[in-house]
Amino acid sequence: GAVVSQHPSWVICKSGTSVKIECRSLDFQATTMFWYRQFPKQSLMLMATSNEGSKATYEQGVEKDKFLINHASLTLSTLTVTSAHPEDSSFYICSASAAGSTDTQYFGPGTRLTVL
């Protein structure tokens, strides 16, 4: 149990286009999901906290108009990178924990974004 999926696993796009990444909890409900970004050979940095049915909370320095987050249901959160530029190329990873729990967070397999 406790499986989190992400789609797509990798994407290549042209500069100026938008890319949507989906994060799904497959066998549990998640009121809260988190989005992280990881640059090569670096650690994971939290971008935003996604709450079902309400606005996401963004970390300092993360542009909310560029990284649009929607958490429409208890099993799905989406991250849209708008007007992507080469500096947005990164590994994006989501995580989720079961509703009503403060315990283990489960991570998706990640999405590798390359902007040309």
Added chain:
Amino acid sequence: GIQVEQSPPDLILQEGANSTLRCNFSDSVNNLQWFHQNPWGQLINLFYIPSGTKQNGRLSATTVATERYSLLYISSSQTTDSGVYFCAVDGGRRALTFGSGTRLQVQP
């Protein structure tokens, strides 16, 4: 915010050797997890261990919450243990703050 430091940053072992990875954190935590990130980027949950000791096969972990550190032990290392090991903590926000990781290379 909470600070997480991991040591050593890099570690090279011969197959069969044992190792200890350390994670220090700057404040009390609700959650502490150890992860192994494989070459494809997937984070594999190793332990959820805000306090106490746990063991899973060749791996074990100990967290001493009062002294703000956690240790991950790897015994009889195998080449498949290679990768990056992360410690991550929840300092009350539910989101995890990650350490910088320990890059482990196990040589045959």
